[in-house]
Amino acid sequence: MNNKCQVVECRSCDVIVNIKNGKTFFADKGIRMPLEKDVLTFLGENNFFSEVTMHRPSIRNNIIINPTVSITNKCNLNCEYCFAKKYRSKKDVDFEDFLSFIDIVKKYNPNFEYMKIDLTGSGEPLLRFDLVKKIHEYSMNYSALHSKMEIGFTTNGLLINKNIKKFILKNKLNIGISYDGFTNKEYSKRINETQNLDLLYKIKGLKKRIGIACTITGGERDIISNVVGFSKIANAITMKLVRPNTDSSLSSYDVEKIKIQYTKLLEFLIFEILNGDYSHIMKLISDEDIFGKTIRRVFSGHLYSNRCGGGVSKSSLTSDGNIYYCGAANYIEFFRIGNIKEGIFEEKVLELMEIQMSRSNCIDCWAKFICGGPCLIDLHQRTFNSISKDYCELSKHLISLAFEFKYIIFNNNQRAYKLITGKSHDLHYL
Numbered sequence: 143m144n145n146k147c148q149v150v151e152c153r154s155c156d157v158i159v160n161i162k163n164g165k166t167f168f169a170d171k172g173i174r175m176p177l178e179k180d181v182l183t184f185l186g187e188n189n190f191f192s193e194v195t196m197h198r199p200s201i202r203n204n205i206i207i208n209p210t211v212s213i214t215n216k217c218n219l220n221c222e223y224c225f226a227k228k229y230r231s232k233k234d235v236d237f238e239d240f241l242s243f244i245d246i247v248k249k250y251n252p253n254f255e256y257m258k259i260d261l262t263g264s265g266e267p268l269l270r271f272d273l274v275k276k277i278h279e280y281s282m283n284y285s286a287l288h289s290k291m292e293i294g295f296t297t298n299g300l301l302i303n304k305n306i307k308k309f310i311l312k313n314k315l316n317i318g319i320s321y322d323g324f325t326n327k328e329y330s331k332r333i334n335e336t337q338n339l340d341l342l343y344k345i346k347g348l349k350k351r352i353g354i355a356c357t358i359t360g361g362e363r364d365i366i367s368n369v370v371g372f373s374k375i376a377n378a379i380t381m382k383l384v385r386p387n388t389d390s391s392l393s394s395y396d397v398e399k400i401k402i403q404y405t406k407l408l409e410f411l412i413f414e415i416l417n418g419d420y421s422h423i424m425k426l427i428s429d430e431d432i433f434g435k436t437i438r439r440v441f442s443g444h445l446y447s448n449r450c451g452g453g454v455s456k457s458s459l460t461s462d463g464n465i466y467y468c469g470a471a472n473y474i475e476f477f478r479i480g481n482i483k484e485g486i487f488e489e490k491v492l493e494l495m496e497i498q499m500s501r502s503n504c505i506d507c508w509a510k511f512i513c514g515g516p517c518l519i520d521l522h523q524r525t526f527n528s529i530s531k532d533y534c535e536l537s538k539h540l541i542s543l544a545f546e547f548k549y550i551i552f553n554n555n556q557r558a559y560k561l562i563t564g565k566s567h568d569l570h571y572l
């Protein structure tokens with residue numbers, strides 16, 4: 143049984159992870175491999191080695207769904223790491239196509255309770271503010287009679303004017319603002335100093351409605367300052383790594399520096415929480431932040447058979463009427479899972495899900511039931527031969543920090559532990 147386990151050594155605790163079934167056991171420091179006989183007996187008596195059956199997620203009857211409609215492929219910026227530049231020439235989505243797409247999504251999930259339509263995809267959604275308003279109106283009318291449906295989008299914010307601001311506030315929309323940081327080194331892959339100041343001015347007064355979407359690229363960055371600064375201008379924080387396989391992808395050196403930054407961030411969060419301040423942690427676990435999401439997964443104790451809701455709760459409509467696995471898969475033929483005329487190609491979705499679930503690169507990784515495996519799009523770009531070892535190292539580092547966090551908060555602040563665990567079980571954030 144020993145060879146099925148790995149001890150993850152954290153600063154304050156050791157966590158025994160069963161690689162076969164994903165179960166974890168938190169212990170005080172001092173557990174070493176091979177596990178001693180009495181530890182094995184104890185674990186055995188507590189079902190640590192029992193079989194766990196992972197079910198394949200179904201594309202039908204999801205309660206929460208997040209379709210993406212890439213309303214435009216055009217953009218008013220030219221970010222260095224943008225993966226969608228090559229689609230700029232394509233036309234915008236037709237409203238009629240949008241309706242057909244939503245009908246398909248509804249047909250698959252007739253009992254959904256919440257549908258959040260993401261209008262982002264491959265361009266700047268505010269270039270088609272007319273379509274944003276029209277789709278919002280449709281979603282409001284639908285919600286009045288049926289289940290809750292609402293829109294959201296991530297914008298670079300530079301087109302926000304008085305009208306748009308009024309519309310966001312009046313309709314209580316929650317939007318993402320792409321914003322990579324406050325210093326030139328942080329934002330210069332997207333915007334210049336003037337645009338940076340302009341953006342901060344434009345989003346004034348929208349704090350409650352904003353989540354910051356920050357892309358972490360290589361170079362100097364102070365993540366604690368980012369979190370504190372973003373908190374002052376937004377209600378939620380999402381920091382994600384720049385995609386591998388792009389001109390801006392992270393080097394091993396960058397990853398090592400980012401690991402140190404996250405270790406410091408954890409110390410900062412623990413200090414705050416033990417002093418009764420939950421403001422930053424709550425903003426980090428409220429959206430798609432890489433660390434926040436990892437914390438939610440560790441606190442909830444759920445096991446993940448795949449990384450994301452691609453093809454299941456997520457699907458994406460492009461302007462040519464095709465449907466893709468998720469917004470990042472737009473226009474990549476391998477990830478085309480249907481179109482508005484023929485609907486969803488179920489066999490194709492199952493094929494993609496099979497690749498996700500088999501996680502052939504992750505078989506012996508202790509982190510696989512929390513990490514969920516690599517992003518299929520990144521893997522496809524590597525022709526499925528390998529994963530990015532550096533990105534995996536960072537993933538595992540974040541999981542071990544989340545273990546440490548859970549152990550310390552559980553033992554020192556039950557109120558915070560319950561708050562974080564409660565949020566971690568909320569299906570809207572999974």
Ligand code: SF4
Binds near residue numbers: 504508
């Ligand atoms: S993607 Fe990497 S870190 Fe994640 S489970 Fe697979 S091998 Fe582990």
Ligand code: SF4
Binds near residue numbers: 449471
């Ligand atoms: S396939 Fe990759 S980009 Fe698409 S939803 Fe999953 S993790 Fe995100």
